[in-house]
Amino acid sequence: MTRLSVNLNAVAQLRNRRDLPWPSVTGIAKLVIEAGAAGITVHPRPDERHIRRTDVFDLSALLAADHPGIEFNIEGYPTDQFLELVETVRPHQATLVPDDPSQSTSDHGWDFAAHSDFLSAVTARLKGAGARVSLFCDPDAGVEGIARAQKTGADRIELYTGPYGACYADSAGAAHQLALMAETADAARAAGLGINAGHDLTVSNLPAFIARVAGVDEVSIGHGITADALLMGFPEAVRRYNAALGS
Template sequence: MSTVLSVNLNAVAMLRNRRDLPWPSVTGMGRIALAAGAAGLTVHPRPDERHIRFSDLPDLRALIDAEFPKAEFNIEGYPTPEFLDLALSVRPEQVTLVPDHPSQPTSDHGWNFAEHEAMLAPVVERLKKAGARVVLFADPDPKGFGIAAAMGVDRLELYTGPYGGTFADPTVAARELERLGRAGDEARALGLGLNAGHDLTVANLPALIERLPFIEEVSIGHGLTADALEYGMHATVGRFIVALSPR
């Protein structure tokens, strides 16, 4: 099994939103990423639309349907009724539920499954009935993974932020990598699929994939967009795909 790349377009949208101008084009950059081999696009529409705007979603859906019908649309967000209605309006292949407060600049922790089971279970059921793959954002701590499995969740997305933050300390990086490895092993033992995301780079992906070769998808935005400023989006997607390839 090979790990696929979903390109998160939030950072592109945030740059666009600095001016009342239509560039950089979110759909245009999504087109380049998919043409370069990305398996899908990810967006996280927040209530204040500070990066992805609600109006971007149908445009991206139309792009995928018209030009890249094998690609997937992954929509992330906190499961408010408004978010769920918005997400389902564009028929995403995957919905990733995150426990973010709307004021957070980015996702920085996973769900407490025991605390939020009663809220999440009917949401998971609704999304699955609509035909979406359902993913829950998870810390690299297996506690509660069984609750997620019992809810019928398809996958967990391991929060890799602490691992990504160890770029200057190989010893700490190895420790964080093993935390992710143990959590991923437990998820797999429970029959859960596995995604990963946050602060992943060309430099730290190979070790992650070597330890967890059954990761099905990584969603990458900030690091990929930063590299695209230097290498261009098409070449950057290629670099990340190579980094995901088994050595």
């Protein structure tokens, strides 16, 4: 069964428009957990334009005290500051992305050949802190890319589903992207890696993704589920996304 992790960055970004404590990041976390989310994801960036360091600690405390069975996933580029944060908070999972700090959002996976030594060292450090390590992966990484990812010692890949999400009005393009991701996912499973996915996944495109790309452990969804929550509320949005996952 594919588990749903709700990314709360968009909630934090809305809060940060004013010097006010609402919408509450921890409050929304409680709502989505009660509605059936299996995990919480955050992506703190150095400029704190959405998730702040304080949010990371507040969420960690909330989950430890009230929801110990809910997974906490922290995404980010592995700067020393990020690594120290993960070592302090000790989330269940750390997802490493090759973002420039100025990027508005993640838009590509790692070049596993170029960054093999770097990722191997970072992965070993984070696993020493008790975190499962997932590496952001292009949909067309294929067998060769997965072989390089596996050599870093990582536990999982996260398929970057942005190109698939961009095909919302292009059925042929969507089918092509699904075929690429299915090949990469097959290679990952064969290499003993778990499979996560995320970026521009929606209630509409999730069923086809889950049907075509086998063995996905977890999807991390923020923008789409937040947009839907503006219309129907977070609890109902979570229920609909879980239904789209077949949960």
